[in-house]
Amino acid sequence: MAVVTILPSNKTITVDAGTLLSAAIIAAGEPLKLKCEGKGECDTCHVFVHEGRKSLSKLQRKENEQLDTIVGVGSKSRLACQATIGDENVTVELLGFSSGL
Secondary structure: OEEEEEEOOOEEEEEOOOOEHHHHHHHOOOOOOOOOOOOOOOOOOEEEEEEOHHHOOOOOHHHHHHHOOOOOOOOOEEEOOOOEOOOOOEEEEEOHHHHOO
16 A cells, blocks of 8 residues: 655545556546546646655656657656556656646
């Protein structure tokens, strides 16, 4: 089990290891959009992972290639629909277009 903290709302949710980060965010009641239906082909679930990056599944080639097309990507960037949560706690920040701001 891991606790996922979602910024800027500070909502938290406890999830089982193996849960998709996008599923955890949506289950916490955040308005995360998945325009490509979770296929890793768009940028609507782009988040910054502030803590627990090592707990997430490794960045795969497809996700890395998609991140390369997004403006504002940094070392903390992940696509929530492609990242699986491990056993350690994770803190993510929803970006303005994802969180409805």
